[in-house]
Amino acid sequence: MTYAKTVSSQKSTWGSEMLNVTNLNSGYGEIGVLNDVTFDVKDEVFAVLGSNGAGKTTLLKTLALLLPTSQGRITLKDADITQMPAHLASAHGLAYVPQEGNLFPALSVMENLRIGGRTGSRPMDEKLDDVFTLFPRLKDRTHQQAGSLSGGEGQMLAVGRAMMQEPKLLLLDEPSAGLSPLFVDILFESIKEAREKRGMTIVLAEQNAVKAIEIADRILVLSLGEIHLLKERKNLEMKDITAAYHI
Amino acid sequence: MEYFIYSLSLLVIYVGLAQLMHVQFGLLGIPNFGVVGFWGAGMYLTGVFNVSLNMPILLSILAATAIVSLVAWALGRMILDRSGQAILCATLAFSSIIGVLVISEKWLTNGVRGLGTIRYPFASSDFAELGFAIFILSVVIAIFYVSIRLRDSRLGRVLLSIRDNEELAASLGKDTSGTKRLIFALTCGVMAFLGGLSAPLKQFLVPYLLSPTVTFTVWIALVLGGKGHSFGSIVGVVLTVGMFDILIETYLPLPPEYAATIQNLKLFFYGFLLVAVIMFRPAGFLGAGRMGAKPKHATSTTKQEAAS
Numbered sequence: 001m002t003y004a005k006t007v008s009s010q011k012s013t014w015g016s017e018m019l020n021v022t023n024l025n026s027g028y029g030e031i032g033v034l035n036d037v038t039f040d041v042k043d044e045v046f047a048v049l050g051s052n053g054a055g056k057t058t059l060l061k062t063l064a065l066l067l068p069t070s071q072g073r074i075t076l077k078d079a080d081i082t083q084m085p086a087h088l089a090s091a092h093g094l095a096y097v098p099q100e101g102n103l104f105p106a107l108s109v110m111e112n113l114r115i116g117g118r119t120g121s122r123p124m125d126e127k128l129d130d131v132f133t134l135f136p137r138l139k140d141r142t143h144q145q146a147g148s149l150s151g152g153e154g155q156m157l158a159v160g161r162a163m164m165q166e167p168k169l170l171l172l173d174e175p176s177a178g179l180s181p182l183f184v185d186i187l188f189e190s191i192k193e194a195r196e197k198r199g200m201t202i203v204l205a206e207q208n209a210v211k212a213i214e215i216a217d218r219i220l221v222l223s224l225g226e227i228h229l230l231k232e233r234k235n236l237e238m239k240d241i242t243a244a245y246h247i
Numbered sequence: 248m249e250y251f252i253y254s255l256s257l258l259v260i261y262v263g264l265a266q267l268m269h270v271q272f273g274l275l276g277i278p279n280f281g282v283v284g285f286w287g288a289g290m291y292l293t294g295v296f297n298v299s300l301n302m303p304i305l306l307s308i309l310a311a312t313a314i315v316s317l318v319a320w321a322l323g324r325m326i327l328d329r330s331g332q333a334i335l336c337a338t339l340a341f342s343s344i345i346g347v348l349v350i351s352e353k354w355l356t357n358g359v360r361g362l363g364t365i366r367y368p369f370a371s372s373d374f375a376e377l378g379f380a381i382f383i384l385s386v387v388i389a390i391f392y393v394s395i396r397l398r399d400s401r402l403g404r405v406l407l408s409i410r411d412n413e414e415l416a417a418s419l420g421k422d423t424s425g426t427k428r429l430i431f432a433l434t435c436g437v438m439a440f441l442g443g444l445s446a447p448l449k450q451f452l453v454p455y456l457l458s459p460t461v462t463f464t465v466w467i468a469l470v471l472g473g474k475g476h477s478f479g480s481i482v483g484v485v486l487t488v489g490m491f492d493i494l495i496e497t498y499l500p501l502p503p504e505y506a507a508t509i510q511n512l513k514l515f516f517y518g519f520l521l522v523a524v525i526m527f528r529p530a531g532f533l534g535a536g537r538m539g540a541k542p543k544h545a546t547s548t549t550k551q552e553a554a555s
Contacts, residue, residue, distance in 0.1 A: 087421055
């Protein structure tokens with residue numbers, strides 16, 4: 001029996017189940033990347049770690065319904081969304097911040113934020129205030145084209161826009177990639193705040209294992225498209241992670 | 248005077264076609280290389296309705312527009328979710344199919360012998376030609392008005408988001424496929440409407456009118472003027488159709504033996520302009536406008552970040 005099949009039965013202490021992934025297979029056309037991946041995400045920060053090519057981005061893209069599922073099932077709050085068109089996922093409370101190409105460069109900062117803010121029930125201005133409180137730098141650049149932002153500001157904008165969607169489940173793909181340590185700290189603080197103040201469930205794929213483990217409740221490690229381990233943070237030892245990166 | 252009105256009307260129609268390509272390609276990123284197919288289908292269907300079925304000309308144009316819009320919607324459903332190259336090839340193939348159908352379906356189009364005569368609306372009036380030219384101008388002004396309003400609207404921002412990052416737009420809840428199909432069908436329908444308006448100008452429809460040159464001229468004009476700029480189409484068409492097809496070929500007092508030379512010079516001039524624009528002003532003479540201008544503050548912002 002694979003590890004994937006045993007982890008699904010683990011009990012968690014973080015409330016009700018938000019996302020359930022069962023026997024997921026996915027990839028790019030003929031090339032399979034994920035193989036029989038099974039796990040669930042509760043009301044928590046759920047970190048997905050793994051070396052380059054482990055399948056983190058493929059997993060998040062599949063969960064965002066941007067890649068077809070060749071086998072398996074994805075349920076979000078008990079609703080089967082496996083075959084749902086990607087544009088309907090947002091209305092079901094799912095937001096996704098890709099690692100690259102996560103902005104609309106020709107639109108201004110404000111337009112980027114507003115284009116994400118059409119979902120949810122809170123007034124647009126209230127959501128904008130929240131984002132500007134979280135990322136004051138963006139407030140000074142509302143009319144600037146997003147394509148002219150620095151890497152760190154761009155990442156803030158991408159996360160801010162996802163928060164404008166008022167998601168129940170936020171998928172973040174390597175938000176710290178290419179950022180200076182200062183920006184990484186600001187970004188991870190904002191992720192913690194989104195979790196604590198807005199109660200968002202967060203799935204965070206990261207290369208920066210140390211930072212991700214700091215804020216995660218549970219950690220899943222992918223290796224060559226399969227689950228290598230899934231543990232609560234308190235039971236995790238660094239040697240578990242190191243072993244996965246050396247496979 | 249009559250020929251001058253005809254020439255100006257044709258120029259305005261080209262401006263309209265280029266402006267529609269500004270919406271399709273400049274705002275939405277659809278590389279439609281079948282402009283002549285949609286324009287030509289509109290023109291020929293108008294001719295068929297008007298000549299064969301004796302429908303009034305304006306009604307014929309509207310019927311042709313509706314049919315071409317539906318065909319474009321169906322075509323869009325098949326091709327618009329594919330890559331840019333695939334869309335380019337498929338639309339080019341579509342226009343070739345229209346060209347072949349016009350020749351082969353003699354029972355409908357009279358084949359190479361041609362279809363006519365198509366008269367202006369209110370042809371008995373002394374001002375029929377001028378009135379029709381003003382009507383064409385009004386239609387193209389309306390196309391400009393709508394496309395400029397569209398660019399600054401919420402839908403316009405959705406179009407730009409689809410152009411720049413379709414996956415991201417979909418993940419934000421935008422129905423990218425549906426939006427592309429809708430805009431493609433509507434704009435191709437308006438291309439057909441312009442084709443319908445061209446039918447009384449041409450009066451007698453023959454297959455060679457559906458030459459790929461129409462598509463290429465529109466594209467060259469779009470690239471020269473600036474595909475992302477609202478008024479790029481005017482500059483591009485004036486530089487191409489206006490300069491050569493009207494000013495030089497028609498009104499410059501050149502000896503007849505230069506006719507062939509002028510044709511070759513035209514191609515040389517188009518090529519030269521294209522190379523020069525792509526080298527020195529890649530966004531076209533008028534630039535990209537607000538929708539894709541190069542970042543002006545990138546360097547300073549990066550410096551600020553580095554300093555922090």
